[in-house]
Amino acid sequence: MKRAPAFPPLVSIDRRSAQPLYRQVYERYREAIVDGRVRPGQRLPSTRALAAELRISRITVLSAFEQLVAEGYFESRVGAGTVVARSLPDELRPPLPPDPDRAPRRRHRPRRLLPRHPAIRLRGPEPWLGGGGAFRVSQPAVEHFPAAVWSSLLARHSRNPLARMLNYGDPMGHRPSGSQQALAITARVLLDPGHHVWVEEPGYRGARDVLSMAGARLAPVPVDHEGLDVTAGMAACARARAAYVTPSHQYPLGMTMSASRRLQLLDWARRTGAWVIEDDYDSEYRYESFPIGALQGLDRDARVIYIGTFSKILFPSLRCGYLVIPLDLVPRFVAVREAMDIFPASLPQAALTDFINEGEFGRHLRRMRALYGDRRATLVEALGRELGSDLSVIGDAAGMHLAVTARGRWPDHVMALRAAQRGLWVMPLSSCYLGPPTRRGLVLGYGGTTAAEIPSAVHRLRRVIAST
Amino acid sequence: MKRAPAFPPLVSIDRRSAQPLYRQVYERYREAIVDGRVRPGQRLPSTRALAAELRISRITVLSAFEQLVAEGYFESRVGAGTVVARSLPDELRPPLPPDPDRAPRRRHRPRRLLPRHPAIRLRGPEPWLGGGGAFRVSQPAVEHFPAAVWSSLLARHSRNPLARMLNYGDPMGHRPSGSQQALAITARVLLDPGHHVWVEEPGYRGARDVLSMAGARLAPVPVDHEGLDVTAGMAACARARAAYVTPSHQYPLGMTMSASRRLQLLDWARRTGAWVIEDDYDSEYRYESFPIGALQGLDRDARVIYIGTFSKILFPSLRCGYLVIPLDLVPRFVAVREAMDIFPASLPQAALTDFINEGEFGRHLRRMRALYGDRRATLVEALGRELGSDLSVIGDAAGMHLAVTARGRWPDHVMALRAAQRGLWVMPLSSCYLGPPTRRGLVLGYGGTTAAEIPSAVHRLRRVIAST
Numbered sequence: 042m043k044r045a046p047a048f049p050p051l052v053s054i055d056r057r058s059a060q061p062l063y064r065q066v067y068e069r070y071r072e073a074i075v076d077g078r079v080r081p082g083q084r085l086p087s088t089r090a091l092a093a094e095l096r097i098s099r100i101t102v103l104s105a106f107e108q109l110v111a112e113g114y115f116e117s118r119v120g121a122g123t124v125v126a127r128s129l130p131d132e133l134r135p136p137l138p139p140d141p142d143r144a145p146r147r148r149h150r151p152r153r154l155l156p157r158h159p160a161i162r163l164r165g166p167e168p169w170l171g172g173g174g175a176f177r178v179s180q181p182a183v184e185h186f187p188a189a190v191w192s193s194l195l196a197r198h199s200r201n202p203l204a205r206m207l208n209y210g211d212p213m214g215h216r217p218s219g220s221q222q223a224l225a226i227t228a229r230v231l232l233d234p235g236h237h238v239w240v241e242e243p244g245y246r247g248a249r250d251v252l253s254m255a256g257a258r259l260a261p262v263p264v265d266h267e268g269l270d271v272t273a274g275m276a277a278c279a280r281a282r283a284a285y286v287t288p289s290h291q292y293p294l295g296m297t298m299s300a301s302r303r304l305q306l307l308d309w310a311r312r313t314g315a316w317v318i319e320d321d322y323d324s325e326y327r328y329e330s331f332p333i334g335a336l337q338g339l340d341r342d343a344r345v346i347y348i349g350t351f352s353k354i355l356f357p358s359l360r361c362g363y364l365v366i367p368l369d370l371v372p373r374f375v376a377v378r379e380a381m382d383i384f385p386a387s388l389p390q391a392a393l394t395d396f397i398n399e400g401e402f403g404r405h406l407r408r409m410r411a412l413y414g415d416r417r418a419t420l421v422e423a424l425g426r427e428l429g430s431d432l433s434v435i436g437d438a439a440g441m442h443l444a445v446t447a448r449g450r451w452p453d454h455v456m457a458l459r460a461a462q463r464g465l466w467v468m469p470l471s472s473c474y475l476g477p478p479t480r481r482g483l484v485l486g487y488g489g490t491t492a493a494e495i496p497s498a499v500h501r502l503r504r505v506i507a508s509t
Numbered sequence: 510m511k512r513a514p515a516f517p518p519l520v521s522i523d524r525r526s527a528q529p530l531y532r533q534v535y536e537r538y539r540e541a542i543v544d545g546r547v548r549p550g551q552r553l554p555s556t557r558a559l560a561a562e563l564r565i566s567r568i569t570v571l572s573a574f575e576q577l578v579a580e581g582y583f584e585s586r587v588g589a590g591t592v593v594a595r596s597l598p599d600e601l602r603p604p605l606p607p608d609p610d611r612a613p614r615r616r617h618r619p620r621r622l623l624p625r626h627p628a629i630r631l632r633g634p635e636p637w638l639g640g641g642g643a644f645r646v647s648q649p650a651v652e653h654f655p656a657a658v659w660s661s662l663l664a665r666h667s668r669n670p671l672a673r674m675l676n677y678g679d680p681m682g683h684r685p686s687g688s689q690q691a692l693a694i695t696a697r698v699l700l701d702p703g704h705h706v707w708v709e710e711p712g713y714r715g716a717r718d719v720l721s722m723a724g725a726r727l728a729p730v731p732v733d734h735e736g737l738d739v740t741a742g743m744a745a746c747a748r749a750r751a752a753y754v755t756p757s758h759q760y761p762l763g764m765t766m767s768a769s770r771r772l773q774l775l776d777w778a779r780r781t782g783a784w785v786i787e788d789d790y791d792s793e794y795r796y797e798s799f800p801i802g803a804l805q806g807l808d809r810d811a812r813v814i815y816i817g818t819f820s821k822i823l824f825p826s827l828r829c830g831y832l833v834i835p836l837d838l839v840p841r842f843v844a845v846r847e848a849m850d851i852f853p854a855s856l857p858q859a860a861l862t863d864f865i866n867e868g869e870f871g872r873h874l875r876r877m878r879a880l881y882g883d884r885r886a887t888l889v890e891a892l893g894r895e896l897g898s899d900l901s902v903i904g905d906a907a908g909m910h911l912a913v914t915a916r917g918r919w920p921d922h923v924m925a926l927r928a929a930q931r932g933l934w935v936m937p938l939s940s941c942y943l944g945p946p947t948r949r950g951l952v953l954g955y956g957g958t959t960a961a962e963i964p965s966a967v968h969r970l971r972r973v974i975a976s977t
Contacts, residue, residue, distance in 0.1 A: 068802075071802065071807075074768075074772075075772065075807050075809070076809070107798070108798050111797070111798045112765070112767070112768050112798075112801055112802070113735075113767035113768035113769055114768045126768065126769065128767070128769045129768060129769045129772060130769055130772055130773050130776065188667060188668060188669065189668055191667055192663075192664050192667040192668035195660075195663050195664065195667050195856075196660050196663065196664050199656060199659055199660040199663050200656060200657055200660035201656065221848075221849070221850045221851045222849060222850035225848070225849045225850065229722060234702055234724070247847075247848070247851065250844070250847070250848035251848040251849065253848075254697060254845065254848045254849070256702070256724075267581070297580070299580070299581035299596070300542075300580050300581035300582040300594065300597065301581055301594060301596045301597045301598060304542075304543065304597060304598055305598050308598065329579070330575070330576050330579045330580075333580055334536075334539065334580070339539075339543050341543065341544070358852075358854055358855035358856065359854060360850065360851075360852070360853065360854040376718070377722065379715075379718070380689075380693070380715070380718035380719040380721075380722045381689070381690060381693045381719065381722070381849075382689045382690035382693065382828065383689045383715065383828075384826075384828070385828065386826055386827060386828040386854065386857065387826035388663075388826065388857075389854065389856075389857075
């Protein structure tokens, strides 16, 4: 090991740098200390000598030294000049080898991370989520959003804001924000690590991720044409602590959970003391009957956590959702939300409140329901015309996506990859399974796909399917 | 147990209700089924008879019945009329007693919640956080925020938004948002349940809450005039997985961590493989030297997670902060953030980017530094004049709060309660301890208190102190 020389090296400065000279002097000396190139107690040149040597003003050197003294890197004693602080840990770190690449390389070398981390699956490549064109799932028709109205509502609250609108707010917000965050909060309140949770199979990956992150063990429960198969769930994992369901429009298959399954699920929850997490992400768009009653409204035992979102009706980047929770859980939800991010942003919520109260919300919803209804009809018609009888269309009674399912071991993953290469963003059904896929097909979003582009997009999709 | 009668009860409707009549018929029958007042297979009156009985249009009854059939509560067979669906679980739930208050009462009865929940401490009463007047901690001078500029930036992005600005975005955001959320993400990435984490004693309760929520065990480490006592931490809990520190302006005592402690902390982290979580919540306001170098800048081993926030410089309800993390941790932070709330709201970030790029940020920061410097000088001067020599002022070199500390078992908690009753929002130092408080005093925020009101507020505070 090399020892630092008796006298610290003079620092070098760069006159062309945007960094002020005093800051350069400060940083060079600090680096020398941190890197172990000088020793505690070592004497420094006088500010006068250093200024002459570097050809800079002595004021500049004094500023740097004062800061180094203030931060405890240097110490200055009457009659003794300035020395590297003796309180610095001696031999704290060995002198570094001269390799200038060392720090960056060490910084980048792979490190053993934590054993729990596989609970969060790192995103593998999902090319079908890579673009924003035809059939991209979960994409509303944002170009139809009344942006001018929204802008004026934001301006109303931001131009002359009340102080309380800018300051810290209530963790409950006008509404808790973001349905994904609502689920994250719910998982933290209701679940202990190791608890089992029913999840729909196939189902929504985002929900699985956040439940896994809370330490839950996922118990996949199959869905059939009536939604979650409660009997199968009880057979596989009767003592689950919670069930995560999308009863109004199952994600991704799109069926609505039947009344008998709803009652059976609530009965199971009541008998076993389990919770039911109802994710109602797009039930406002229903084309053949009025919006279906939520599980939450059937619940007589305060076992249902209802999660809604404004992402599909307004726009996703608003990041605003809401929860309906049993009264006795409110303090715990508040505490978890507060620990998580204290409280939601206030201005967008104020704008949203006005948007609802002034009737814009209802108007926009009705307009969008007609628009999506038209897109859906166009899509269903085009699929019927273009696709063979081997494929069935399901889940089109509500929402902004439907599923095309096939028989047998249909290569939906390969098709989705090829479709993505051609600018068609269809999601393979097999990617929605936790275990081995039992159904294959493609999930097609039509919220962000105009009726005019649908026929040719379906035609192109047929060619992709036919050539695979 | 009573059995439901052979023929289901006729439903009753309320003509004065805002609820449409078909919806009332639908809901009354659904309730009868959910409450167990009718049995699967029971026959229903004909739509004609029911319409006549209720004196409503047959179309109304038909709409309700169609919905009940669509949702699976009723079933209809050719020639057999409509019956309560036989697929409903029979005897699913016993008939309810006639008490109309039963459901609400059961809904409110206390339930055993989860054993882990004490990890999140429910907020006890903290009256000193109840108001927004003099000395409220963490309150910036929001009335000086350039709201008109901010409003026009928001309008710029919201009036004619790009579709990508409204749609789903990147989990990394322009910047990850909210320093509390940054800490929540950090805790989820770095910590397993049961890991020990050093926290400053006294320290920031919000950090403790979120670390506890991640299952961490908190190891309180005392702070002295140099900040965190690293030697004490190593003696008490050498194998902690992480240290949470506020080195630039310790919360709540306000000292700056010395250079030797910084190097000692980083050395401990390097040797033990621990992480250092650096929460830099207000270091932009420093009154006697230039902003102090972050631990993150001293780190040669990619062990520091740096957390910053815009809450204090812009306004808290923006909910926007940022993280500086080692490169190899980026994918895990992205995955956790995505599971937590997918991605941050886009419009405010776009406005913030312009706010910075167009120089408004720097201008506002300089203006606020002068303003807070003035408020701080006024406060320190008033405290020196009004308070006896038993009290010391510490932590005033930076930030927006300082601490007044006392000797012995000073009743700071009682004083803060009495002060709150008189509209003075001072935080008792003892409330910042995880264990038994070793120092007592009051924490005074001056960010949201004008220089004009400070002298009289300090005078009133003296009277509270003198009378306790």
